[in-house]
Amino acid sequence: MYDVAVIGAGVTGAMIARGLAKYDAKVCILEKANDVATGATRANSAIVHAGFDAKEGSLKAKLNVEGSKMMKKVTDELGVKYKNNGSLVIGFNDEDRKTIEELKKRGDANGVEGLRVIDAAELRELEPNISENATCALYAPTGAIVCPYDLTIAAVGNAMDNGVELKLNFKVTGIEKDGSDYVIKSENEQIKAHYVINAAGLFADDIAKMVGDDSFSINPRRGEYILLDKECGGLVSHTIFRTPSKMGKGILVSPTVDGNLLTGPTSVDIADKEDNTTTSEGFAHIIKEASENLKAVPFGKTITSFCGLRATGSTGDFIINSPKAGFINAAGIESPGLSASPAIAEYVIGLLKEQGFNAAQKDSFNPVRRSAHYFKDASVEEKNEIIKKNPAFGRIVCRCEIVTEGEILEAIHTNPKATDLDGVKRRTRSGMGRCQSGFCSPYIVEILSRELGIPYECVTKSGGESYINVGKTKEAE
Amino acid sequence: MAQLNAKRQPAKIYFRIGERSYDYNMTRELTCIVCPMGCSLKVELTDGKVTAISGNTCKRGEEYAENECTNPQRTVTTTIMCEDGAPIAVKTDRPVPKEKIFEVMKLVNKKVASLPVSVGDVLLDDVFGSNIVATASRGE
Amino acid sequence: MDLVIIGGGPAGMSAAIAAYESGIRDMVILERDESLGGILQQCIHNGFGLHKFGEELTGPEYAWRYEKKVRELNIPVKLGTMVLDITEDKVITATNPEDGIFTIEAKAIILAMGCRERSKGALNIAGSRPAGIYSAGTAQKYVNMKGYMPGKNVVILGSGDIGLIMARRMTLEGAKVHAVCELMPYSGGLARNIEQCLNDFGIPLKLSHTVVEIHGKERVTGVTIAKVDENRKPILETKEYIPCDTLLLSVGLIPENELSKSAGISLSTITSGADVDQDRQTSIPGIFACGNVLHVHDLVDFVSEEAEIAGKSAALYIQNGKENTCSIALETDGKIRYTVPQRITENKDVKVYFRVADVFKNVKINVYSGENVVFSKRKQKVAPGEMESILLKKEMLEGAEKLTFKLEEA
Structure with missing residues (x-):
């Protein structure tokens, strides 16, 4: 019997769970996938928005600006890479300039600090590689970048270290009322909780329907990205947006906290919530618009492309409410959901208290988690101390991203524990470099097999049936 | 299981299964596989006998052309499983008839080699006139 | 230390042996894998060694011939050792489980890191x-x-x-x-x-x-x-x-030149490998490159051949320094994509490797020095998948500042 069950281990569920870990309550996170951060959190623009986009008075505007202000502290505590690189919305003509001025007004009203409209000369000083055709920009010094799955993994890990349970491969198939409690069922298991928080991302509408709330729907919107080699990460230092138009927000170009260059996203409404396929039209669109933003984007240095799905809610705003006693929706968390996530967590816990949640804060809560990157960030002397104690830190497994066996072992044995190749990759960056896991995956499969005590051929890419190998050699008839 | 494609050039084919020869008068075009140069060879066949070879740049190409039209052979390179559960690289120490490749694989697949293994060790003998020898070492 | 060889595949082993045979003793091979041989270990098929040994070997057998030699000569090898950085003044930073992170100052370095798949x-x-x-x-x-x-x-x-x-x-x-x-x-x-x-x-x-x-x-x-x-x-x-x-x-394969970049070595945009002279010396004196890190080869035999040049040259560099006696740029016409070496700095016979951009039949490979054809060779067929080579004799280089490689109708 749990006090609170959080459905969904994306960034929203993770931040809520971490918020709840401060209380003397029994909390669990239910996640349908084999790891945390595998839905909308896995693939997005990785941006902490300043907060000038959302309409004044909306929940999106309020929580974006609040969340953005909280992000630095949260990432410090969790040891997550965060960079306050500032953002620029660039304009190419008078119409864009008008829009940019409106955006500034809206941002000011939303409480975004330091917004300025800058001219071409200052823009070029900030970003020498910006397109010759750009004539002005909105400069938002509070814009930042963060790694969304790094944040989510760290938040879940910190929550777990403070007593929260994580149940993976728990796909909720039904929710029933039992007195004042909820019984949450999966195919093989059921748990009971006093309160339920629906942070199920793309599937939040399906979960809400299970308790009789059909007031909204979630519509997947495809967003494709192209990621370039670290060689290109220095091309721009700010996140470069285009001026939004009737056609949408357009393709952005941004450095990532890991030093790559990210371009995207496309924006296409689709029907299938699991269809994260990329398209050739999408690639063409990204390449065209990104190339308009800068003088040149070296797409020859592409290392990967991917597609994420936004959990777009039918109301146009975040859907955070309590449609039934003890049941709270944190749904429709599309952009700026990542930016808002620390504020969403507080807001949700506020609603929970209104619903009667009255657990006391516990003294033992430790908000700090050792950074997953502590080895990488250490000095040579410190690294040698670590290697002396554990020689596995002297063995490089992923040569492109320089990831040691020690870091991989920790990813497998630290909450939330990685159990598949993608899980190790998201925690350590192994396989994220130029060779895209060509060299290191056979070794990582071996380490996973050894550490998890499972046969080599049972290691998966991302759980389920995603086996890396399908059998042994010598078995042909 | 995949089948050897003996009938690659259905219009003009000359090959042999077991003792039986298919006799044709024809010109066969081959790519020499003896060395990486990959010479394009032309072989004239009269009553099933090789009467002229052209396109080769060395003597070995000529031998290959002749053999390929009378008794095609291949060196098989594969692995044998060792007692530690990992494979070791092996080869047939001489070419085997092409149509026996999958039979070689069947024999090789059944074998489990004990360690240590050194380069050149015979792990299986008398496999269609060839020995299966290790091409790598382990556990020395 | 006199010489550090980065990579213990066919290129690294071959270079090490050549340097040893030229008199170098104070040297080490740094290899990231737990055994020598590089990618040949997994290339269990045959077809290796026809040029070098006159017989058809499998990848592991070919590697074994060199490994045996390295062992016999007692050339020091550090396995499980990954080089993290090389500086312009030839300081190498590497890591392994036993030594932790360590540095070596080398008089000469041979880059033999191989390539990776696209x-x-x-x-x-x-x-x-x-x-x-x-x-x-x-x-x-x-x-x-x-x-x-x-x-x-x-x-x-x-x-x-x-x-x-x-x-x-x-x-x-x-x-x-x-x-x-x-x-x-x-x-x-x-x-x-x-x-x-x-x-x-x-x-x-x-x-x-x-x-x-x-x-x-x-x-x-x-x-x-x-x-x-x-x-x-x-x-x-x-x-x-x-x-x-x-x-x-x-x-496709791409030479792995992240370390070369960190050292500031100038790279060819066509081969993705270092720009080298006939001795396989890069833009930094004392740093040499050979094998697939320099340009992707079809045959390991030619990797060994090239590595021997690099090994010998590195030894000479350590012993006497290396003097340039000429400066000839090798250029191509586009039908020929690139040459290795890209420049010649010494008046001697030089074997030049090159690749063509497309399949061409019945062509002449002509090498021009100014208006004069100094070398010409007829080929029935050339293809991008098959590397070609020609030998430029010492006398062809005389007085040349630039040699242009052209593919012309025969």
Whole structure:
């Protein structure tokens, strides 16, 4: 019997769970996938928005600006890479300039600090590689970048270290009322909780329907990205947006906290919530618009492309409410959901208290988690101390991203524990470099097999049936 | 299981299964596989006998052309499983008839080699006139 | 230390032996793997060593000949050791479990890090990203070194040699290889491999074809292939769905020059390897490069040959320094994509390797010094997949400032 069950281990569920870990309550996170951060959190623009986009008075505007202000502290505590690189919305003509001025007004009203409209000369000083055709920009010094799955993994890990349970491969198939409690069922298991928080991302509408709330729907919107080699990460230092138009927000170009260059996203409404396929039209669109933003984007240095799905809610705003006693929706968390996530967590816990949640804060809560990157960030002397104690830190497994066996072992044995190749990759960056896991995956499969005590051929890419190998050699008839 | 494609050039084919020869008068075009140069060879066949070879740049190409039209052979390179559960690289120490490749694989697949293994060790003998020898070492 | 060799594959071992035989003793090979041999360890097929040893060896056998020599000569080797950084003044930072992170100051360095496969990421294939997409070399590692099957129903994109070799290898292990698709109108692999790896087993080679979409949620369930037009754009009416559980990629190799970049060595945009002189010396005096880190070779025999040049030259550099007696730039006409070396700095016989940009028949390779043809050779056929070489005699270099390599009608 749990006090609170959080459905969904994306960034929203993770931040809520971490918020709840401060209380003397029994909390669990239910996640349908084999790891945390595998839905909308896995693939997005990785941006902490300043907060000038959302309409004044909306929940999106309020929580974006609040969340953005909280992000630095949260990432410090969790040891997550965060960079306050500032953002620029660039304009190419008078119409864009008008829009940019409106955006500034809206941002000011939303409480975004330091917004300025800058001219071409200052823009070029900030970003020498910006397109010759750009004539002005909105400069938002509070814009930042963060790694969304790094944040989510760290938040879940910190929550777990403070007593929260994580149940993976728990796909909720039904929710029933039992007195004042909820019984949450999966195919093989059921748990009971006093309160339920629906942070199920793309599937939040399906979960809400299970308790009789059909007031909204979630519509997947495809967003494709192209990621370039670290060689290109220095091309721009700010996140470069285009001026939004009737056609949408357009393709952005941004450095990532890991030093790559990210371009995207496309924006296409689709029907299938699991269809994260990329398209050739999408690639063409990204390449065209990104190339308009800068003088040149070296797409020859592409290392990967991917597609994420936004959990777009039918109301146009975040859907955070309590449609039934003890049941709270944190749904429709599309952009700026990542930016808002620390504020969403507080807001949700506020609603929970209104619903009667009255657990006391516990003294033992430790908000700090050792950074997953502590080895990488250490000095040579410190690294040698670590290697002396554990020689596995002297063995490089992923040569492109320089990831040691020690870091991989920790990813497998630290909450939330990685159990598949993608899980190790998201925690350590192994396989994220130029060779895209060509060299290191056979070794990582071996380490996973050894550490998890499972046969080599049972290691998966991302759980389920995603086996890396399908059998042994010598078995042909 | 995949089948050897003996009938690659259905219009003009000359090959042999077991003792039986298919006799044709024809010109066969081959790519020499003896060395990486990959010479394009032309072989004239009269009553099933090789009467002229052209396109080769060395003597070995000529031998290959002749053999390929009378008794095609291949060196098989594969692995044998060792007692530690990992494979070791092996080869047939001489070419085997092409149509026996999958039979070689069947024999090789059944074998489990004990360690240590050194380069050149015979792990299986008398496999269609060839020995299966290790091409790598382990556990020395 | 006199000499540090980065990489213990065929290039590194060969260079080390040559340097040793030229009198260098204070040296070490740094190898990231737990054994010597590099990628040859997993290349269990035969076809190696015909030039070098006059016999047909498998990859591990070829490597073993050099490893045995390295052991006999007691050339120091550090296994499991990854070089993290090289500086312009030849300070090497490396790590391994025993020594931790350490530095070596070297008088000379030989770069022999090899190459890596172009990954799927670089291709921007539409569709999903399930398990079951591997580069051919990764599949080779699973099958030959680990003993596991990465798939049983396979489509291969790219007709590079590793792809062709893996088509046969997986077929022998019971997999069904449905097709090898090649974007170009010709194969990037050796003719003999098309013959003995595809034709022998009836595996279709689809030239001017590519994979336009990958299907499958958890594991690959199929791929859509299509013919491409002369601009290499897919012709959508020719789309064909092939059910399969695996897509192997054999779409090119890229020299691994991250370390060279960190040292500030100037790289060729065409080979992705260092710009070198006839001794395989890079833009930084005392740093040499050889093997696939310099340019991708088809045959390991030529890797060894090149590494011997680098090893000998590094020894000379350590012993006497190296003086330039001339400065000749080697240029190409575009039909010839590149030459290695890219410049000649000493008046002596120089073997020049090069690759052509397309398949050409009945051509002459002409080398011009100004208006004069100093070298000419007729070829029936040249192809991008097969590296060519010519020997420039010392007297051809006389007075030249620039030599231009041209492919002209015979």
